[in-house]
Amino acid sequence: MEKKEYDAVVLGGGLAGLMAANNVADAGFKVAVVSKVFPTRSHSAAAEGGIAAYVDGNSDPNDDPEFMSYDEVKGGDYLVDQNAAELLSRDSGEIVHILDTWGAPFNRQPDGRIALRYFGGQTYPRTRFVADKTGMALLHTLFQHATGFDNIDFYNEYYVLDIVKDGNNVNGLVAMEMKTMDPIFLKSRALLIASGGLGMIYQHTTNSYINTGDGYGIALRSGVPLKDPEFVQFHPTGLYPSDILISEAARAEGGILKNNKGERFMAKYAPHKFDLAPRDIVSRSMTIEMREGRGFEGGYLGLDLTHLGREYILERLTLAYDAAKTFANVDATKEMIPVRPAQHYFMGGIDVDITGVNSDLNGLFAAGEAACVSVHGANRLGSNSLLETLVYGKETGKTMVDFLKKHKNVESSDGVDTIVDNAYSYIKRETGEHFGTLLNELRDVMWENVGIFRDEKKLTEAVKQINSIRKRSINMYVTDKTTNYNTEVFNALETRNMIDCSIVMATAALNRTETRGAHFRDDYPTRDDDNWMKHSIAYLNGDAVEIKYKPVIVTKWKPEPRVY
Numbered sequence: 001m002e003k004k005e006y007d008a009v010v011l012g013g014g015l016a017g018l019m020a021a022n023n024v025a026d027a028g029f030k031v032a033v034v035s036k037v038f039p040t041r042s043h044s045a046a047a048e049g050g051i052a053a054y055v056d057g058n059s060d061p062n063d064d065p066e067f068m069s070y071d072e073v074k075g076g077d078y079l080v081d082q083n084a085a086e087l088l089s090r091d092s093g094e095i096v097h098i099l100d101t102w103g104a105p106f107n108r109q110p111d112g113r114i115a116l117r118y119f120g121g122q123t124y125p126r127t128r129f130v131a132d133k134t135g136m137a138l139l140h141t142l143f144q145h146a147t148g149f150d151n152i153d154f155y156n157e158y159y160v161l162d163i164v165k166d167g168n169n170v171n172g173l174v175a176m177e178m179k180t181m182d183p184i185f186l187k188s189r190a191l192l193i194a195s196g197g198l199g200m201i202y203q204h205t206t207n208s209y210i211n212t213g214d215g216y217g218i219a220l221r222s223g224v225p226l227k228d229p230e231f232v233q234f235h236p237t238g239l240y241p242s243d244i245l246i247s248e249a250a251r252a253e254g255g256i257l258k259n260n261k262g263e264r265f266m267a268k269y270a271p272h273k274f275d276l277a278p279r280d281i282v283s284r285s286m287t288i289e290m291r292e293g294r295g296f297e298g299g300y301l302g303l304d305l306t307h308l309g310r311e312y313i314l315e316r317l318t319l320a321y322d323a324a325k326t327f328a329n330v331d332a333t334k335e336m337i338p339v340r341p342a343q344h345y346f347m348g349g350i351d352v353d354i355t356g357v358n359s360d361l362n363g364l365f366a367a368g369e370a371a372c373v374s375v376h377g378a379n380r381l382g383s384n385s386l387l388e389t390l391v392y393g394k395e396t397g398k399t400m401v402d403f404l405k406k407h408k409n410v411e412s413s414d415g416v417d418t419i420v421d422n423a424y425s426y427i428k429r430e431t432g433e434h435f436g437t438l439l440n441e442l443r444d445v446m447w448e449n450v451g452i453f454r455d456e457k458k459l460t461e462a463v464k465q466i467n468s469i470r471k472r473s474i475n476m477y478v479t480d481k482t483t484n485y486n487t488e489v490f491n492a493l494e495t496r497n498m499i500d501c502s503i504v505m506a507t508a509a510l511n512r513t514e515t516r517g518a519h520f521r522d523d524y525p526t527r528d529d530d531n532w533m534k535h536s537i538a539y540l541n542g543d544a545v546e547i548k549y550k551p552v553i554v555t556k557w558k559p560e561p562r563v564y
């Protein structure tokens with residue numbers, strides 16, 4: 001098997017991975033960036049609405065980083081580690097400055113300063129944007145910067161299988177070149193997991209097909225826990241019926257949600273913030289409207305932009321307009337866009353501290369959506385994820401540099417062959433369960449039972465069904481036996497990761513007997529700070545999910561009722 005040696009390997013070529021890689025390479029270390037798609041096709045490219053930031057001299061005169069942190073803490077329903085939120089806000093202006101100097105083409109105000117718009121849950125407008133294609137612009141900016149380093153090697157279209165460990169130390173990872181199916185051992189003493197989210201485990205999601213929770217599965221198999229895996233964000237405006245995202249920018253620019261009676265129903269649920277209440281509240285309100293018979297036939301509501309005028313829509317919301325036209329045959333300048341909630345973001349993630357370090361495996365770091373720092377707590381505010389990928393991508397890069405200065409690569413190559421044999425077993429097996437059957441069942445269970453509204457009965461059933469799917473997946477096989485870009489094998493490997501994530505998420509959701517942020521329990525409808533103001537830390541030990549707890553870090557803001 002081919003073997004290459006690096007100081008650090010970065011799993012993921014999205015914004016978080018590239019930001020960290022830039023920082024580690026800048027300190028002179030040799031870095032490999034591995035991505036199953038060409039880096040600029042990572043899901044970061046799909047981000048539309050923008051990136052939140054407090055920029056000195058270029059913000060609302062009443063705003064400051066402390067207000068921004070407060071909004072994050074309240075938005076996250078007090079499960080946020082407040083020191084992490086403070087760092088996110090404090091460094092946000094610097095990140096925008098870096099992006100600006102690296103060439104990101106931000107929309108501007110007439111006086112040349114960077115433009116800003118309101119996003120859900122913000123006291124003052126802070127979201128910076130490049131029309132409604134912000135992620136695409138930022139990802140290209142970072143990728144271009146990274147290609148300037150000759151000490152970064154890109155492994156594009158390589159699928160990462162598992163972490164190689166030496167005792168309790170990271171010893172790199174094993175990946176497979178997708179074109180040839182040849183394995184490669186990328187040896188390193190530091191490993192950053194920046195593998196993005198897991199939307200594909202839900203029947204309805206705004207995420208790309210590549211968001212299959214690989215990094216979480218890989219971490220769990222190495223004995224590394226997920227923090228707060230019960231917290232999943234459902235975005236209010238997935239386009240009906242494809243679930244393609246209609247960005248929150250549409251409501252930020254004045255779009256209004258309406259039911260089948262033409263009522264602006266959010267006035268009832270969030271009398272101050274209306275359509276721009278945080279996403280958990282809007283998604284729940286929409287579901288209630290539809291449950292009570294005020295949705296349109298088929299199961300959707302209307303997003304009305306018509307009053308904004310054609311010119312404004314085409315200038316500021318081109319992507320929303322195009323998506324509605326192409327995928328729902330609706331002209332958003334004349335008719336309402338049909339929308340319904342869809343899975344959007346995973347607040348949980350690999351348990352790391354504020355410096356990006358995981359304390360279960362030496363040399364393991366995580367950043368971006370793959371990580372839980374935790375800055376989003378029980379519910380992420382819109383436009384804070386792009387910010388997190390960059391602030392914590394940078395911060396984690398710095399920590400990795402310190403680590404690399406103090407440690408040397410280990411010698412062994414143990415465990416590498418088993419990882420490869422496991423992957424090839426799907427090709428070798430002639431009969432069994434097809435990944436497609438298992439995945440469809442899993443996506444249904446997660447949507448129906450671990451979705452927007454949860455209760456003990458649904459969650460107990462979910463745990464039972466996912467356990468059964470997990471047992472059956474031992475015999476997973478693929479029909480395509482070729483060794484040339486065998487996408488079926490990669491889909492099977494992704495399914496393995498999705499099943500492992502799901503069992504941890506469902507068990508943690510059953511365990512948390514309260515309602516907080518996006519975790520809404522019909523049977524425990526209130527927040528219970530006495531018993532539950534703590535993080536779930538969930539390990540997967542063989543067939544058992546083991547949950548421990550960590551305290552929430554509170555610096556300034558005591559929990560208050562969360563009203564908008």
Ligand SMILES: Cc1cc2nc3c(=O)[nH]c(=O)nc-3n(C[C@H](O)[C@H](O)[C@H](O)COP(=O)(O)OP(=O)(O)OC[C@H]3O[C@@H](n4cnc5c(N)ncnc54)[C@H](O)[C@@H]3O)c2cc1C
Nearest residue numbers: 012013014015016036044049050160196368369383385386
């Ligand atoms: C449609 C949409 C719109 C959004 N809009 C916004 C917005 O406006 N503002 C905002 O703040 N947030 C937004 N978000 C959220 C935000 O875009 C993401 O959370 C963020 O970009 C994630 O970045 P990341 O670097 O962590 O991961 P990603 O950009 O998802 O990158 C993950 C990387 O990991 C690689 N990878 C994964 N598994 C493997 C494997 N097994 N082997 C090899 N490589 C692997 C992938 O190839 C990819 O390069 C949006 C999300 C979606 C889905």
